[in-house]
Amino acid sequence: MVGIATFDSTIHFYNLTKSLQQPPMLVVPDVQDVYAPLQAGLVVSLSECREHLEQLLGNIPSMFQDNRTADSAFGAAVKGAFLALKPTGGKLLVFQSVLPSVGIGALSGREAEGKANAAAGEKEAQKLLQPVDKTLKTMAIDFAEYQVCVDVFLTSQTFVDIASITVVPRTTGGQMYYYYPFSAQMDSAKLYNDLRWNVTRPQGLEAVMRVRCSQGLQVQDYYGNFCRRIPTDVDLPAIDCDKTIMVTFKHDDKFQDGSLCCFQCALLYTTMSGERRIRINTLAISCTSILSNLFRGADLDAQFTYFLKHAAQATPAAPLQQIREQIVNQCVNILYTYRKFCATASSAGQLILPEALKLLPLYTLALTKSIGLRNDGRVDERSYWLTRALSLSTSLAIPLVYPRLFAIHDVLSQDLGEEILPPVLPLSSENLDQAGVFLLEAGEDAFLYTGKSVAPELLHQLFGVHSLNEIYPGQFLLQEYDNDASKKLNDLINKIRRQRCSYLRLHLLRRGEPLENLFLSFLVEDKTSLGLSYVEFLVHVHRQIQNKMS
Template identity: 30%
Template sequence: MSWQQQSQVDDMVSSLNGRNIQNTSRLTKKQSSESVVTSEGNFWFVIIDLAIGCSLENAIDVNSTDVLSQFQQHSDSTASNGSTHSLCRDSNTPGSTFTASCSYMHRQTNSIERYSANMNNSVSSPQMFPSFSATSFIPMTAPLHSGPVGTIPPPLSSAPNPSVSDITSNLKPTSAHQLLTPFTPPITNDLYKSDPRNETSVHHSYQVLNKSAPSSQTQCHYQMNGNGPSGLCNLQHDFSRMNFAVQSTRFIDLVLERNLMKYENEDEKITLPPTVCNPGARCNSSIFRCTLNSVPQTPELLKKSRLPFGLTLQPFRDMKSLNIIQTSTIVRCRYCRAYINPYVCLPDTRHWKCNICYRVNDLPDDFNWDPATKSFGEPTRRPEIRNATVEFIAPSEYTLRPPQPAVYVFIMDVSQNAIETGYLYTFTEQLLIALEQLPGDDRTMLCFIGVDSAIHFFQFYGESFPHHLIVDDYADIFLPVSCGLLVNLRQNLDVVRSFVQSLPTLYESNSSTSCCLGAALNAAHELIADIGGRITVFLTRIPDLGQGALKSREDPNQRAASEVPNLCPANDYYKRLALECTGHQIGVDLFLLSSHYADLSTLADVSKFSSGCIYYFPNYHINRNPVEVKRFQKQFNRYLIRKIGFEAVLRIRCTKGLSLHTFYGNFFVRSTDLLAVANVSPDSAIGVQVQMEENLVGVNTVCFQAAVLYTSSKGDRRIRIHTLSLPLTKDLSTLFNHFDVRCAISLVSRMAVERTLTGSSLADSREAMVNAVVDIFCAYNYSISQGNHINSVFSPTTSIRFFPLYVLGMLKHRAFTAGQSVKLDNRVAALLLFRSAPLEVIDLELYPALYELNHFIENETDPPRLHLSFANVNRNGVYLLDTGSYVYVYISFSVESNIIKCLFDVDAFAEIDEEKSFEVLDNPFSDRVHSFLRKLSIYRTVFAPVIIIREDSSLRDLFCQRLIEDRTESSHSYSEFLNHIQLEMQKY
């Protein structure tokens, strides 16, 4: 090196030191394993790379299809031979472990070193959260000392935190004061663009106004640290001079940047290479998506990024346009059995190269036949090549037995408590409406079973009213008759209709106060074991008799504790019963309509392991809680008429070099990539962790293919196939830029739920969430600074910058919150929601959508989306808050009387009736508001009732608690949370 070159380097180093940027390193000509070569002259800059090592043992292959025998061999049913998955490290133990429920996993030895200087060549193991820290996240009751902090709002009431149904069941207006909170960063439009249940995308052009400018204190902080608008530019400029390849990546400081919306369009577009057959084909992102839209080529690169690698899948989602193919030959790879798809390679018209195993297969002679045009042509014109999602009508070789008829069994709680709630009136009303719309054909059969301290059967005889048969011996249950308990719906429609109408009055004088649910489930299972079908359970109290009897485990004094006990099942009775049902192709769905503790954490296993669904309606009463009554009506109606698939199995294949590690959702895992799904629902989603087993050399894309083989309600066997293809990358910055934050937070929330419900403490799960943010942004900051310490929280300008905001929403959600009084069943129900909910529902649950309805007075366009802070709530405004499960309409005290008249048909604020339903009125303003409400409803598959909240109402806390960017007495504000993340990052 010449003295002139040495002088230039010294000048650059001095200039960086002048800005307090610790980015200098000694120069050397000695190349080592820890060095990277720059392209400028003969300089060698010593760069310490981030490396994290994990060691994994190989998984044990299980291929048995006998569900019950597998469960007996592996009674945990989660990981073979008690395999555990290291998830969180605390200050006392070297590695806390958990068993992921209903997953087939590798055993993983936790040997993580946080930022090791050497890179191991071990397998890249997926992690719930990329790394672990020893400091737990404890909500602070005062602002942190660093970072700009505005006016702190007065604390909310310290009284127990009510649920929606707790308050709506007894509405009494009370006085309230307005909160004043600092402005917090907005959220991008693209983050909340969600495809509806059909294939048509609906996007809103949200405009978020920045109501604050950087203060003088903020500008001073920028100048002192060299990280302000000019400081960042200079830092990037100096890096570019040294060829650190940072000039192409824009990044911001999350602690100081107040307006994130200006970067909303900077997510890079994903393109596939032209080597695939149809690079323009795309799988609907609402159905199938990956946390990484560009996949790393090596396990080491994935470890360095600390990003979660996984998939979310809603395989049976309703679609407006679905390509259904009936052909004599379904083209599959003869080696890996993958289905032909748009991302294979067609070297000629006679062969195709599989994109899963990379082997060449022959094309059948008739594949050049285009069924759409009824003519021969190019193979690329086939619907299998043109579409990423297709459905085949399966030929006979995919059928092991004649297709089953649609069989529906209803188990109804008829105890005294159930009669008092009045749910039978709603049940009969909705069933009568949907009776002729139930999915099925002429073979559809129904069964009705009542349960209290005995089991009530109904035997149908021709045109006569069914016989009522009662079995008192719940300890040794049996079927009282051999025929007549299952009735053909089409042939006996009038009799069934008459019977359903009589149900509420049939038990109106029942005085039994007990419930033997376990015996009723056993009877229903025995009745349809040879056929399969669906069992629907309606329950209003805890089962306390016979098999599966439970006792109350809730301690009201522990509802607000940091360590919430009894989140795990009390026993495995319902889990074993569910596995027996799965083996006979029976799914069990649960509707819990209870005002008292029912031990939902134990009961949930009957649905989880039988691929069922769980619906929770707390404090249900037909007269006192109209909100929950409306929810039950709408959701039960949707449940009855939606599509259903019987006898289903789901297999997910992935490119050679990748493997599936853990599954999250309601199903039973039969082997490493095969899920048993007795009933497949369009409203259920799953999560999958993916691991890299080897370097992906010689390829430029990876593919995931999900195939659902099921029996339709019409009795034909079908295969629905979704294929997702993603490009590969060698660049660390590309990984961060192509990180899908919505998919990632959906996967992380499912993993956190599984961890919490399978033995780990709530505090451990909360700590792991914070560690996830720390680790990801430590990795990114390390990458852009090339190993030098930066006292900031830098983030790319892509959607990853919203990851801390989502995690804060998760910490404040009733499922994971600490320091607030939440009933045990309410908390468990919230946890179970994340386990199987679609991505768009999780999105709104964690970061609700806030709009000002006054916008519609002078505008017909959709209102801009607002930040979740009370700073954006004016005293003269009406606001709509969409939380996924509920929609709140909040009316401030000083709203103009003409707005009140147009929306609520009353003359003054004090006359607004919160118990009255929010109906459309005959005026343009009301029309626009309700049209907007209908537009929002297509984003979800579950009905969300509208709750009217006045500013002086006791319901006000429901609204304020979902403004997650504000501080409460038990949790951080968003600004404080980022400051906490910054402090944690400084420890590494």
């Protein structure tokens, strides 16, 4: 079943009933006390209304092409669509491009207010990462109760207050998509692919999840996009293959050496074909009193994902300096425990790292320099980063803060297999060759960086130009040209896209553009205004461990 509504400062529903010649528009002007104008006909069976639906989708662009209404009744539109979906539940895909300015949950341009109050310092900036009030949250809890999930696609050029809007997808098990600054030419392929994957990926509806564990343990907290009305259950109006829910446990009793400790996750859900199913995952792990076994079996991705999600959840409410210190202290405590209780006798001047967690200091440093934990980023970008981090899978957690850097000029001379990616370079400016072309991939965005001395011939093969000045800012589209270099670059990007289930948003960096600073901020192994270099950070961690040992 499917329905369509459009909105500006009013809401426009469409009656898709089969017996009508064409879908009439029904306007709801009251955006404070919104209602669904019909009990039936707003959401109808796709097989019955396909002709009407295609006709309406074809007409909408011309119907609104002369519309000059700048106001947006986002909250009222979402509430109205929810009222139409209330009898059945389902998914709501909302497309928004400006700040919601009228009706229920209207917002103001508080980013500008925050800048005006800059004298109040970090406390004022912190407020901008929190929802402005509880209006949208209260609505979202209602949506979750009636099994309506909301996904929001933001195609904006300006501040839209993601911190306030995001409570709707977060509470209803939905997802936020953010395209900034939106360019119809550059972003249409990503928007199309994100939308297509959203409706075709493996997913379930009306889900409820419960996690149980052995005696001696108890569930401590959940992280992710869901609604939790009672302590034992997590409500998920929708669940899909891209979302992760992290569960932490508290250890409150002794276990016998060699005994089994069990964890079970039960998920009751409805398939897209309407079947009610239950999926149960049970994990049994043996207990050990030998600490070195714990470090030997440590999972770096899981450990780091905990750091990331814990920081993302805490950031809107705590000072950034405090959160960065907590992350570093957690890393130091883990390595100190290993040094004290597991490492063989060695010189005090040596930094000893467990094999399974040897990259933990690197990823910890990268997290402290990431977009969400910096003072200098745009508020919406930071809010989106925090939202994304909370529902991200473990495979995408590390690329979010420590992207992959590939030397494209080296890839061109290599013959890689079907799905094999080239070697990854450390994120340091030392690896940037001025005669080379580099691709930096962060899971959702990718940056093509060209050195000052790249041969015009290579630029022509890859991008169809002899100088980057021939490409107008914000108008770059990667194309495949009839030469080996272009085909290999396109193949590499397509391999990454298949890995990520996300259509990478590609940016070509031109010298002196703001994006160049963003690219350089990802080179986390360098010393910058954001923090220490990797070598200096290792020295700092080692010193902290030595202080604890003495």
